Amino acid sequence: MDKIPNRDPVEPDYPDYQMSLYTVAQDEGFLDYGLDVNIKPEVTKLFKTRAKSNEFTNTLIGLHPKSKGTIRLQSTDPFDPPLIDPHYLENPYDIKVMIAVSTxxxxxxxxxxxxxxxxxxxxxxxxxxxxxxxxxxxxxxxxxxxxxxxxxxxxxxxxxxxxxxxxxxxxxxxxxx
Incomplete structure (x- = not known):
């Protein structure tokens, strides 16, 4: 975890982002049942084709995003999934954080x-x-x-x-x- 350079001095003194490193070499059982992070099926399928390769994935996670998403009901039917709009990177500060470690x-x-x-x-x-x-x-x-x-x-x-x-x-x- 780290802080971005040239931070706004009014921001609290906490890390802005976290970097995580993952190997892609996982077996199909893990990809099907152990990867509960809401990944699109086509991405899981891609991971499976590369599961036995020597690759890794590096992810960047904004720890205190300022963009705020919404969750709304789609209908009165409780079995209809909710409408989720995360509004990723809508706040300029979040973009600044992503650019500061994405280079x-x-x-x-x-x-x-x-x-x-x-x-x-x-x-x-x-x-x-x-x-x-x-x-x-x-x-x-x-x-x-x-x-x-x-x-x-x-x-x-x-x-x-x-x-x-x-x-x-x-x-x-x-x-x-």
Whole structure:
């Protein structure tokens, strides 16, 4: 549990968020009967397809959200499920909390604000890299799909120890353009 930087001084002195790390490698019985956290069936199905892989999930939990949801009756029938609208991230403070730990900013090894080094390795943790939009110091104004693909391709090159840009330049040097 931790606090976000640049907190409003009027906020009570308590942690703002909690990070939890889970392995995805669970057996089907656990996913069917032991995971009572209201996960959509299609997500549980995805977990089952990946249950025997070496993966993990990191979740971020806002501990004191300011957004307030509603629960209303759908009808007078007591067997009808209620209408639930959580209003997630409706309050700007909740968004500020999510942004403050949802980044893995890339930088030099000596940069105290960087979480990953220029080779996408998480500082202080062996054999862990981050390859998504969270490593961008400044997000682009447009769609992040192409930059995320580029980051993933670069991570693959780093892991494999090759430089596809050099290889590509060698291939096109042979072409008569």
């Amino acid at each position: 893995c900013r890339m930088g030099t090894v000596t940069d105290p604000s960087a979480v990953v080094d220029p080779e996408l390795r998480v500082k202080g943790i062996l054999n862990l890299r981050v390859a998504d939009a969270s490593v961008m110091r400044n997000e682009p104004s447009g769609n992040t799909n192409a930059p995320c693909i580029m980051i993933g391709e670069k991570a693959a090159d780093l892991i494999l120890g090759k430089d596809t840009v050099v290889d590509f330049r060698k291939q096109i040097a042979k072409l008569k353009l």
